[in-house]
Amino acid sequence: MGLPAQFGQVLVSYPLWLRAISTRASPVNADLPGVLLPWASQIDRGVLDLRDVVYFVTLASLFLVFAYFVLQSRKLTAHGPSVQRLRLGTVLLAAAVVVVNLFGGNIGGRLDLTPGRAYTLSPATRQVLRTLPDLVTIKLFVSAELPAEVTFLKRDVDDLLRDYRAAGRGNVKLVIQDPATDSSARRDAGALGIDPVQFNVLGQGELQVKQGYLGIAIRYADGVKTIPFVQQTGDLEYRLTSDIRALTRPERPTIAFAEIGDAVSARSQRAFTALRDQLGHNYTVQSFQLTDTVIPPQVKVIAVAGTPESLSSSTGAAACS
Numbered sequence: 325m326g327l328p329a330q331f332g333q334v335l336v337s338y339p340l341w342l343r344a345i346s347t348r349a350s351p352v353n354a355d356l357p358g359v360l361l362p363w364a365s366q367i368d369r370g371v372l373d374l375r376d377v378v379y380f381v382t383l384a385s386l387f388l389v390f391a392y393f394v395l396q397s398r399k400l401t402a403h404g405p406s407v408q409r410l411r412l413g414t415v416l417l418a419a420a421v422v423v424v425n426l427f428g429g430n431i432g433g434r435l436d437l438t439p440g441r442a443y444t445l446s447p448a449t450r451q452v453l454r455t456l457p458d459l460v461t462i463k464l465f466v467s468a469e470l471p472a473e474v475t476f477l478k479r480d481v482d483d484l485l486r487d488y489r490a491a492g493r494g495n496v497k498l499v500i501q502d503p504a505t506d507s508s509a510r511r512d513a514g515a516l517g518i519d520p521v522q523f524n525v526l527g528q529g530e531l532q533v534k535q536g537y538l539g540i541a542i543r544y545a546d547g548v549k550t551i552p553f554v555q556q557t558g559d560l561e562y563r564l565t566s567d568i569r570a571l572t573r574p575e576r577p578t579i580a581f582a583e584i585g586d587a588v589s590a591r592s593q594r595a596f597t598a599l600r601d602q603l604g605h606n607y608t609v610q611s612f613q614l615t616d617t618v619i620p621p622q623v624k625v626i627a628v629a630g631t632p633e634s635l636s637s638s639t640g641a642a643a644c645s
Contacts, residue, residue, distance in 0.1 A: 467536035580612035
């Protein structure tokens with residue numbers, strides 16, 4: 325097998341090996357190498373991050389450098405000057421690749437290839453951040469050492485908050501603190517209701533219990549909103565933007581909320597209460613009856629909770645009028 329063919333075999337086999345260890349490794353076993361590779365997880369879900377590109381390219385280059393050294397050293401005299409020069413060049417190239425890999429972790433930017441650009445800030449969020457009246461401070465309380473399954477989540481949260489800072493154009497300040505090592509940050513987190521969470525981690529053949537932080541506090545003027553622990557990022561943008569909007573909006577719009585109190589709708593009473601509580605995070609909610617003839621002038625929207633079958637034609641006509 326010639327030299328180009330051997331190089332091609334290395335390039336083909338390396339991604340397959342990496343894919344194997346990144347998908348087969350247990351997410352709760354800190355001893356397996358796959359949990360140290362969140363880069364593969366990012367690419368799998370359709371996000372091409374420049375840090376991942378640098379990581380894969382430099383790591384593949386490192387393997388190629390070593391492969392080239394082994395192949396070339398077989399053709400040269402064991403202790404000749406050519407081998408010495410080859411060794412020196414290999415060491416220098418390997419050191420350069422490692423340095424690029426280390427500094428590549430600070431490179432920003434990513435390409436979101438997911439349907440609907442799920443990992444890109446929505447236009448509504450960007451509009452809210454562009455029109456901020458004053459400085460909003462976002463504090464991320466995060467432990468440096470977290471279990472492997474939370475490490476992926478930590479990176480997503482960090483990337484999202486950095487996107488908020490960039491979209492804020494100077495009106496969003498991001499502060500990252502580690503309460504596990506900073507006593508002042510630990511006091512601040514405790515005062516805000518952000519407490520450490522316990523994790524069960526399998527390591528060294530035994531189950532260990534560790535504590536860690538991954539909470540967010542948003543401060544504007546004298547107001548504060550907190551997320552004690554980020555469990556998933558699927559709705560994190562909505563929660564952050566809603567909290568920022570609620571803090572920075574001087575007057576909240578008023579919604580008139582009515583419930584149809586028949587037997588059919590009574591089964592969904594708990595869902596209606598949850599809906600009302602959710603609306604109360606961003607709006608002023610006032611009670612309203614369908615029989616009311618006067619609507620307060622500050623009401624912008626009327627929300628009626630019930631099933632379509634519960635609303636009679638006469639009641640519906642009265643509500644519409």
